[in-house]
Amino acid sequence: xxxxxxxxxxxxxxxxxxxxxxxxxxxxxxxxxxxxxxxxxxxxxxxxxxxxxxxxxxxxxxxxxxxxxxxxxxxxxxxxxxxxxxxxxxxxxxxxxxxxxxxxxxxxxxxxxx
Amino acid sequence: xxxxxxxxxxxxxxxxxxxxxxxxxxxxxxxxxxxxxxxxxxxxxxxxxxxxxxxxxxxxxxxxxxxxxxxxxxxxxxxxxxxxxxxxxxxxxxxxxxxxxxxxxxxxxxxxxxx
Numbered sequence: 001x002x003x004x005x006x007x008x009x010x011x012x013x014x015x016x017x018x019x020x021x022x023x024x025x026x027x028x029x030x031x032x033x034x035x036x037x038x039x040x041x042x043x044x045x046x047x048x049x050x051x052x053x054x055x056x057x058x059x060x061x062x063x064x065x066x067x068x069x070x071x072x073x074x075x076x077x078x079x080x081x082x083x084x085x086x087x088x089x090x091x092x093x094x095x096x097x098x099x100x101x102x103x104x105x106x107x108x109x110x111x112x113x114x
Numbered sequence: 115x116x117x118x119x120x121x122x123x124x125x126x127x128x129x130x131x132x133x134x135x136x137x138x139x140x141x142x143x144x145x146x147x148x149x150x151x152x153x154x155x156x157x158x159x160x161x162x163x164x165x166x167x168x169x170x171x172x173x174x175x176x177x178x179x180x181x182x183x184x185x186x187x188x189x190x191x192x193x194x195x196x197x198x199x200x201x202x203x204x205x206x207x208x209x210x211x212x213x214x215x216x217x218x219x220x221x222x223x224x225x226x227x228x229x
Contacts (some may be wrong), residue, residue: 031215041201043203048216058216092158101163102148102160102163103148103158103160103217105157107149
């Protein structure tokens with residue numbers, strides 16, 4: 001049981017390049033989330049998916065797109081990277097029922113845009 | 115809307131000292147409350163939680179009590195170790211138990227324990 005996995009762990013992009021961050025969970029969770037964490041700031045929600053086939057914007061969705069490929073996988077795409085997107089990105093998932101409200105986080109992807 | 119306010123860090127203390135991190139919240143009804151911990155270079159992991167008023171969550175020597183009357187969920191540990199050095203996040207999950215219900219995080223408090 002690997003929990004939440006993310007790839008890659010580190011990435012350096014030039015301004016204008018695109019990339020996709022991958023996330024997968026093996027806990028059969030319905031809900032999945034993408035956050036960014038900037039130095040000195042807490043987590044900010046980018047996008048989330050309440051269930052397979054649905055996605056919704058969070059606080060800071062501009063410059064990003066997401067795909068809920070299936071129940072396990074939720075990817076985040078940067079179409080044209082900008083230096084302001086330099087951050088650490090975390091994927092998370094949560095079960096549906098009240099007894100399992102814990103949100104489980106992946107190890108993060110550290111992205112630098114030059 | 116929901117919000118969480120926690121004390122700003124960094125908090126620096128010596129090993130075996132007492133730690134308190136204050137957390138207050140604004141939400142309607144009876145949210146669930148959480149403390150997450152982030153060790154250097156890692157993702158967040160759940161430290162403890164409480165789902166109703168007067169519940170006490172505890173784990174690894176840390177405790178927090180859900181106080182509805184003061185809308186608080188302060189984190190405490192009686193004797194910290196160097197290994198407790200981390201960033202601590204207070205969070206709440208609103209009453210609506212919908213699948214899309216989102217956590218609201220505080221800004222995080224960095225704790226540094228010196229030997």
